[in-house]
Amino acid sequence: MPDNVNPRRYDSPVRERRAQQTRAAVLDAAERMFTTRGFVRTTLPAVAEEAAVSLATVKLAFGTKTELLLNVWHRTLAGGVDDQVPVVERDWYKQQFEIADPVQRIAFATGNGLMIRQRIAGLIAVIEAGATVDDTLAALRDRVFEEHWHVTRNFAQRLADDGHLRDGLTVERATDELWLLNHVSNYRHLTETRGWSAAEYEAWLTRSVSHALLKPELY
Numbered sequence: 001m002p003d004n005v006n007p008r009r010y011d012s013p014v015r016e017r018r019a020q021q022t023r024a025a026v027l028d029a030a031e032r033m034f035t036t037r038g039f040v041r042t043t044l045p046a047v048a049e050e051a052a053v054s055l056a057t058v059k060l061a062f063g064t065k066t067e068l069l070l071n072v073w074h075r076t077l078a079g080g081v082d083d084q085v086p087v088v089e090r091d092w093y094k095q096q097f098e099i100a101d102p103v104q105r106i107a108f109a110t111g112n113g114l115m116i117r118q119r120i121a122g123l124i125a126v127i128e129a130g131a132t133v134d135d136t137l138a139a140l141r142d143r144v145f146e147e148h149w150h151v152t153r154n155f156a157q158r159l160a161d162d163g164h165l166r167d168g169l170t171v172e173r174a175t176d177e178l179w180l181l182n183h184v185s186n187y188r189h190l191t192e193t194r195g196w197s198a199a200e201y202e203a204w205l206t207r208s209v210s211h212a213l214l215k216p217e218l219y
Helices: 008-037 044-051 055-062 065-077 091-098 102-131 135-161 171-181 184-193 198-213
Strands: none
Touching: 008 044, 008 055, 008 065, 008 102, 044 055, 044 065, 055 065, 065 102, 065 135, 091 102, 091 135, 102 135, 102 184, 102 198, 135 171, 171 198, 184 198
């Protein structure tokens, strides 16, 4: 082999792939344990054992249990993609504003929101339960709901800019109503407690949001 050839550069993609596989294994294990055991009963050593890696590896990648849950949350929110791209920067979110008809726009947003709720409902329950005993997790819960409120406000603002909000309804009040109707607890109550199908929930939410926010002549 020539002296000027550095064999290490060929190992870099392999090391990177292995690191990604290890990270995915830890996140998979953490998600399983959080959703079956809850936040309090899940420990970093248990996650490490479940993922078949060392505790040092888990701590190096994620630091704390709360940070690990936060990474699981972002991956779940993104549909299994291990990144933290904000919702407002995702293609499906931008596409909804290309729909001129407000009811169709709401229906499109509701459909995408349903897919997200189906992914996150279990983790939200973990976060809410853990928040009662862990201040850091309580802050995470508040952060999650605050982020959702701001995403919702952007949607309400676009409806207002297009002249679709019913008379007398401010953007702030529209945001609050939309945020409440879209709250994941409503999804859980209707589908898990009352046995509604996903399709029934989606139709109800589209109808409820349209009636609550839009001018009567638009729906």
